[in-house]
Amino acid sequence: MFELVNPEIGFTSSVIRDPRRFVGRADLIQSCMNALNANEGLIAVYGKRGVGKSSLLRQIQQMANGNYDIAQKAGLAHLMPKQPRRYYTVYYACDSNIANTDDLVRRLCNDTDPEDGLLRLVPDQGKKLVEFSRSDEASVGMDLKLVQWGAKGSDVQKYGSVVPNDVVQSFRNFVSGALDANNRVWTKRDALLLLLDEFDVIRNKDGLGSLIKSLTSPTVKFGVCGIGQDLGALISDHKSVARLIEQGAIYVKPMSPNETREIFATAEVLFKGKIKFDRKVVDQIVDLSEGFPYFAQLIGKSSVQYGNEVGTNDIDAKIFGEVLDKIRSGKSFPNLEDQYQLAIGNSKERAMLLVLLAEQQSEATLYNEDIGNVVLQKTRSTAQGLGIEYVDQLMPRLVEERYGPALVKHGDRRGVYDFADPVFRAYVRLRKLD
Ligand SMILES: Nc1ncnc2c1ncn2[C@@H]1O[C@H](COP(=O)(O)OP(=O)(O)OP(=O)(O)O)[C@@H](O)[C@H]1O
Ligand SMILES: [Mg+2]
Known part of the structure; x- marks a missing residue:
């Protein structure tokens, strides 16, 4: 008999935190497990837009808290360390207003999120924390959650370990102080884990690699996550952290x-x-x-x-x-549809061109299922055959930032593009021409 069912019970378009909803990725989980249990090192999670990076990062956080359900589910129980390393964790999602290292560090020092923020872990008089579990099962994987700020509130300037006018040094103090201070009160953890999501949007990452490197120790680990086809795209000065990443490079494929x-x-x-x-x-x-x-x-x-x-x-x-x-017909996915309308801008011909590009099979896919660039030249004659004459006049809107962009130039090869968002590409293939 028919029953009205809430679609959100089984499907979600949000980042997946609950291990029971998280499917597959056994190989990646295994790498994450190894990286977490290495004494030292940096974790870097990267891959295309919408492929599942943040969800994996949240599973890393679960394991860092001692909840290995996800590893069990992936059939990796036999590979689990007997005494997995335990962490206090910080999770921060960057945004495009963060211009550089200083901005990021300032944001981290001022993040008051009660479950994920760094500030919650910095010792302060009168501050109250409780242990909590990030999963439905109350007993597995404990981290700390803030229930009350200290006597002076959440104003970071008043913390004892702040160095006036030196946000980087304050950050260093916060990071190095958090573990010991909390270990005096709670069951002992091995280290502090700082997870930085959307890391790719930070415009100028100069100095970030070396800051991470200098702070990384057996008691402090960083994990960065963002869009990128390779590590170099994610961490610009990755050479300075190359040795740290050896074990922790986690590429999320489709x-x-x-x-x-x-x-x-x-x-x-x-x-x-x-x-x-x-x-x-x-x-x-x-x-x-x-x-x-x-x-x-x-x-x-x-x-x-x-x-x-x-x-x-x-x-x-x-x-x-x-x-x-x-x-x-464009009625089901308003976000993708808006993106589509913005890209084609009332032009039937541009819509056709976009479809032709989306449908292009690149040769590279024969060797690497993952590279999906498109070559304008290959579409040109088909487009002309369909009566689209001014291809070059239709293109600019597709690559202009303010209209999406739908396409981005692929390296320095002329006339070669990537769809900025592979999900959008899949949508364009499916979308009927009006
Ligand atoms: N392992 C998984 N099992 C089931 N669904 C998943 C899994 N990973 C991701 N998803 C789903 O895919 C979508 C995208 O996931 P997520 O936000 O983690 O991707 P992302 O790579 O971080 O995206 P973005 O590049 O936009 O940051 C979400 O709807 C999420 O629910
Ligand atoms: Mg994400």
């Missing part, structure tokens, strides 16, 4: 078809069996999402939603066909 399938198996469990996805439908979604879990989650969610609208919990080929029609 998911394999089986991993994407598992998103649906997991969702069915989370829905407690109330929702059924036809096997063929799942295969189709696997193809459409091209290994990007974000797209798979979105399609899953809108299928359940559509099922609610028409009164079924069975997502079979017929229902899914209707779901697809809706997506293809």
Whole structure:
């Protein structure tokens, strides 16, 4: 019998914190486990937009807290260290207002987030912390959460270890003081872990590598995470930290078809069996999402939603066909649709050109499933055949920052581009021309 079901129970477009929702990635989990348990070193998580980096970073945080459910689930129980290293953790997501190292350090020193901020771990009189678990199971993986600021509140300037007008030294003091001070009160941890997400958006990273290097020790570990095809893109002065990263370079690839399938198996469990996805439908979604879990989650969610609208919990080929029609007409994913409209800017021809580019098969994909650049030249004659005459006049909007951009230049090779967002590329392929 039909039952109205909340799509969010099984699918999510947010970063995944709960290990039970996290699928696949066994090889990466293993690398993360090793990197966490190495005495010293820097963890660097990188890969394309929307591929699942932040979710992996949150799982690293879970393991750092001592919650190894995710490793168990990935079948890695036998590789788990007997006494895994335990950390107090800090998690900070950077944004594009952070121009340089000083900005970042200032932000970290002033982050008052009660569960993830650095300031919560800095000793101060009267401050109250409690142990808490980041998972539903209350007893596994404890970190510290702030319940009350000290006598002087959260004004960082009043902390004892602040050095006036020297934010970097204050940061050093905060980082080096946090472990010992908390270890006096709580069950002992081995180290402090600072996770910096969206690291790629920091415009000028000069000096960051060497700051990280100088602070890294057996009691302080950093993990950085962001968009990038290689380590160099993520950490500009990566040479200074090369030795530290040896073990901790974690490249997040698009998911394999089986991993994407598992998103649906997991969702069915989370829905407690109330929702059924036809096997063929799942295969189709696997193809459409091209290994990007974000797209798979979105399609899953809108299928359940559509099922609610028409009164079924069975997502079979017929229902899914209707779901697809809706997506293809631009009615299902407002964010992607806005991106699409912004990029094409009322031009039918530009929309056609964009589709042709999105559909291009690059030769590189034969050797490396991951490089998906497009070559304008290859599309030119097809475009002309379709009556699109002024290709060069249509292109600028597609690469201009304020219209997305949909495409970015690929290195210095002329006429070669990458889709800035691979999920957007997948959407363009699916989208029907108006
Ligand atoms: N292991 C996973 N299992 C299931 N779903 C996942 C997994 N990893 C990521 N997702 C889903 O994919 C989407 C993107 O995940 P996430 O935000 O972690 O990616 P990201 O690489 O950090 O993206 P961005 O480049 O935008 O920061 C989310 O909807 C998330 O729920
Ligand atoms: Mg992210």
